[in-house]
Amino acid sequence: MPEGLSWPCNDKINSALAPAHATLLTQGPAQDAQSAPQVHSQKLIKVLEVMQMEKYLSIFLVNLGLLVSGFSSAFSGILIQVKYHMGNHGIIMPNEYTLGLSYSGWAQMHKVAIVMLTILMIFHLVRHWKWYRIVVKKRLIRKKQQVVTLTILFIFVAVTGLIPWLIDLMNGDEMLRKALVEIHDKLSIILTLYFILHIAKRFKWFLTTFERMAGSAAHSIAR
Numbered sequence: 001m002p003e004g005l006s007w008p009c010n011d012k013i014n015s016a017l018a019p020a021h022a023t024l025l026t027q028g029p030a031q032d033a034q035s036a037p038q039v040h041s042q043k044l045i046k047v048l049e050v051m052q053m054e055k056y057l058s059i060f061l062v063n064l065g066l067l068v069s070g071f072s073s074a075f076s077g078i079l080i081q082v083k084y085h086m087g088n089h090g091i092i093m094p095n096e097y098t099l100g101l102s103y104s105g106w107a108q109m110h111k112v113a114i115v116m117l118t119i120l121m122i123f124h125l126v127r128h129w130k131w132y133r134i135v136v137k138k139r140l141i142r143k144k145q146q147v148v149t150l151t152i153l154f155i156f157v158a159v160t161g162l163i164p165w166l167i168d169l170m171n172g173d174e175m176l177r178k179a180l181v182e183i184h185d186k187l188s189i190i191l192t193l194y195f196i197l198h199i200a201k202r203f204k205w206f207l208t209t210f211e212r213m214a215g216s217a218a219h220s221i222a223r
């Protein structure tokens with residue numbers, strides 16, 4: 001495989017590329033119009049490489065979106081907690097502005113961020129569904145404690161945030177809504193710590209994936 005184009009996790013496309021590369025290795029690049037197998041292999045390699053690039057670009061964009069929406073959710077949530085909840089004895093000051101936004105502005109911002117986060121998380125979890133199956137099947141829960149805890153926490157935080165929103169939209173029981181939000185804002189502090197750990201451990205992934213994509217793009221242009 002040409003330098004900069006090896007994507008170790010992309011088994012299906014890599015194995016599809018292998019025969020075409022083998023043809024090129026044994027017969028060399030096409031020298032004239034007659035060498036049909038070589039021309040075919042070169043074309044196939046190009047198509048598969050573009051597919052590979054597109055797949056990695058979409059994963060990269062989803063993870064980048066998660067980074068932005070995860071940060072915005074945590075930032076807006078913690079700000080509401082610190083500036084509008086804490087020390088106010090349950091009374092929210094609607095006209096108090098923080099960093100240019102009022103309480104309702106920050107609450108809206110939190111909702112926009114969590115809608116984006118929830119949508120991207122669905123893609124993230126579908127992509128890693130196999131990972132969960134292996135962890136459960138091979139009893140690796142203890143070994144993968146951190147991601148498993150993050151998953152459980154995320155589910156609890158999402159449920160205790162989204163249900164109060166539904167209650168609010170349907171003019172439901174205000175006491176229940178407040179009780180759930182109380183649980184939500186405590187659990188979400190722990191979730192934020194797990195977010196930080198999860199992202200810090202995988203930060204290198206963003207750099208290496210970006211470098212690989214840039215390398216592949218430069219390689220395609222050069223050919």
Ligand code: HEM
Nearest residue numbers: 073074077078080081107114158161162164165168185188
């Ligand atoms: C990442 C850390 C998070 C923090 C620090 C946090 C914090 C908060 C706080 C303090 C509130 C109360 C806002 C208010 O007084 O109006 C809130 C509301 C809310 N949160 Fe979060 N949250 C976080 C993550 C999430 C996540 C992951 C979801 C869902 C996937 C979520 C969904 C919601 C919703 C829907 C509300 C509005 C509830 C309502 O007004 O009835 N939050 N959050």
Ligand code: HEM
Nearest residue numbers: 063066067070124128131147150151154195198199202205
């Ligand atoms: C909030 C922002 C998040 C970001 C930026 C993020 C980013 C990443 C990155 C870069 C990877 C490795 C590359 C990949 O295979 O995609 C990864 C893997 C993974 N993430 Fe996330 N993630 C986030 C939240 C979450 C949450 C909340 C969960 C669980 C509910 C989760 C579950 C997983 C799993 C299961 C893996 C694969 C196993 C592993 O790498 O250890 N992620 N994530």
